[in-house]
Amino acid sequence: MVAQSDSSNLHHVVIVGGGFGGLYAAQKLAKAPVKVTLIDKRNFHVFQPLLYQVATGGLSPADISSPLRALLSKNKNTEVLMGEVTEIDPEQQTVKLRYRDVKYDSLILATGVTHQYFGNDWEKNAPGLKTIENALEIRRKVFIAFESAEKEPNPERRKDWLTFVLVGGGPAGVELAGALAELAHGTLKEDFRNIDTSEAEIILLQSREHILPVYPPHLSLKARKSLEKLGVTVKTGVRVDDIRGQLVTYRDGDKLEQIRTRTVLWTAGMKASPIANMLAECADAQLDQAGRVIVEPDFHLAKYKNIFVVGDLAHYPDGEGGILPGIAPVAMQEGFYVARFIRNGIQNRPLKPFKYTDWGNLAVIGKHQAVVDMGWLKLSGFLAWFVWLFIHVFYLLEFDNKLIVMIQWAWSYFTDSKGARLITTPGKDPEIKLEDDHETIIYEATLNPTETSISL
Numbered sequence: 293m294v295a296q297s298d299s300s301n302l303h304h305v306v307i308v309g310g311g312f313g314g315l316y317a318a319q320k321l322a323k324a325p326v327k328v329t330l331i332d333k334r335n336f337h338v339f340q341p342l343l344y345q346v347a348t349g350g351l352s353p354a355d356i357s358s359p360l361r362a363l364l365s366k367n368k369n370t371e372v373l374m375g376e377v378t379e380i381d382p383e384q385q386t387v388k389l390r391y392r393d394v395k396y397d398s399l400i401l402a403t404g405v406t407h408q409y410f411g412n413d414w415e416k417n418a419p420g421l422k423t424i425e426n427a428l429e430i431r432r433k434v435f436i437a438f439e440s441a442e443k444e445p446n447p448e449r450r451k452d453w454l455t456f457v458l459v460g461g462g463p464a465g466v467e468l469a470g471a472l473a474e475l476a477h478g479t480l481k482e483d484f485r486n487i488d489t490s491e492a493e494i495i496l497l498q499s500r501e502h503i504l505p506v507y508p509p510h511l512s513l514k515a516r517k518s519l520e521k522l523g524v525t526v527k528t529g530v531r532v533d534d535i536r537g538q539l540v541t542y543r544d545g546d547k548l549e550q551i552r553t554r555t556v557l558w559t560a561g562m563k564a565s566p567i568a569n570m571l572a573e574c575a576d577a578q579l580d581q582a583g584r585v586i587v588e589p590d591f592h593l594a595k596y597k598n599i600f601v602v603g604d605l606a607h608y609p610d611g612e613g614g615i616l617p618g619i620a621p622v623a624m625q626e627g628f629y630v631a632r633f634i635r636n637g638i639q640n641r642p643l644k645p646f647k648y649t650d651w652g653n654l655a656v657i658g659k660h661q662a663v664v665d666m667g668w669l670k671l672s673g674f675l676a677w678f679v680w681l682f683i684h685v686f687y688l689l690e691f692d693n694k695l696i697v698m699i700q701w702a703w704s705y706f707t708d709s710k711g712a713r714l715i716t717t718p719g720k721d722p723e724i725k726l727e728d729d730h731e732t733i734i735y736e737a738t739l740n741p742t743e744t745s746i747s748l
């Protein structure tokens with residue numbers, strides 16, 4: 293393959309990943325004397341904090357996504373390429389896509405993280421929430437569960453369809469659990485004739501002592517109370533041991549417990565994207581336990597000073613013995629910093645060392661409860677929800693479709709409707725009967741309904 297020739301003499305910055313880190317780096321370089329190429333395997337940027345809304349039918353995928361070309365169309369020095377980077381050659385300064393190579397002077401890698409099942413094969417049974425595709429799969433599973441319960445005459449099996457287990461009590465698990473509870477206990481209540489959706493059980497399993505462990509304990513407890521008020525059963529200090537068939541097995545102290553369910557959702561762990569392993573092999577990059585790339589203070593690799601890693605993919609010390617968390621503001625600020633580092637380097641201008649500004653943590657619990665921890669401001673309840681809403685709206689102002697999203701949000705807020713409750717499986721017949729009947733047969737053959745708790 294021949295490397296792409298660069299007709300201009302401008303310094304060429306290649307950015308891989310159009311998430312928060314990559315996009316903000318590209319924006320910062322808009323007026324710099326460089327040529328920018330942003331590569332992403334998808335043609336759109338996703339606002340991941342609202343994925344749970346897509347997963348529960350509150351918003352459509354396009355409401356929380358924006359085409360990268362549109363977002364960067366005003367940046368005349370920037371081109372967007374859709375493609376997956378499969379190889380990096382630091383000596384030749386080239387990244388390889390399937391059909392072409394792209395040469396760089398500086399390379400910014402911001403490819404984020406993927407799900408972590410800690411070596412278990414649970415992904416098929418317990419999808420995670422990281423991409424639009426994940427959110428649509430969860431939406432499909434959730435609404436199939438209600439449809440199947442409506443058709444199911446056997447009360448025990450109906451209960452299994454109406455039991456939802458979420459593994460992981462971080463922000464994504466808490467937000468998803470709250471939204472599911474509101475869906476089942478509110479939005480859907482009038483829509484079915486044979487089932488009472490408010491009987492649905494939503495169970496959140498968390499291995500740590502508290503849900504939302506990065507928050508001060510009193511806010512974590514408030515979040516727990518808010519969830520319980522919405523009808524979510526929260527179990528902390530429990531560790532999932534197995535997810536198989538229609539059983540979730542978890543360890544609670546020295547006891548093994550089981551929950552029968554048709555729907556398990558996973559928000560428990562993340563690991564770095566495969567690009568990290570690539571860097572370890574080709575550039576001697578050091579990785580931490582989660583596979584993130586350990587970077588130098590200016591985010592470049594120790595061996596290659598023109599390869600930078602930012603966002604969730606990077607392991608960066610927080611100055612207090614920990615590392616910066618995998619959240620959007622960290623990725624944005626790192627993307628900004630590296631862009632300025634490259635620009636100032638070209639212009640021989642000094643740059644102060646990177647310093648992260650902590651904007652705090654926010655998590656929403658249902659329609660009008662949230663917790664906010666900004667250090668100087670700690671809030672819970674409706675006021676916190678209002679702050680959460682303000683900040684999310686503020687961010688979405690960068691999106692073209694902000695007005696539509698806002699109107700849609702306001703509409704579903706005041707009418708309690710969830711307009712995007714569609715069951716879709718791309719490329720497949722929408723008829724779900726056969727799939728369910730098949731699952732029912734397997735289910736009957738493998739389960740002993742009386743076996744719900746085993747003492748060790």
Ligand SMILES: Cc1cc2nc3c(=O)[nH]c(=O)nc-3n(C[C@H](O)[C@H](O)[C@H](O)COP(=O)(O)OP(=O)(O)OC[C@H]3O[C@@H](n4cnc5c(N)ncnc54)[C@H](O)[C@@H]3O)c2cc1C
Pocket residue numbers: 308309310311312313314331332333334336337338340341342343344375376377378402403404405421422423463464565567602603604605618619620621623654655
């Ligand atoms: C469900 C959920 C809820 C969240 N809620 C919050 C929240 O409330 N507040 C908050 O601050 N943060 C939240 N986060 C975290 C936040 O979204 C991430 O920290 C942030 O997206 C990280 O940005 P990034 O640029 O590192 O990676 P990402 O935003 O994940 O972007 C990575 C990009 O790289 C692309 N890519 C990956 N591999 C390749 C490849 N080989 N070739 C080409 N392209 C590739 C992907 O397509 C993607 O576009 C949430 C995350 C999730 C999943």
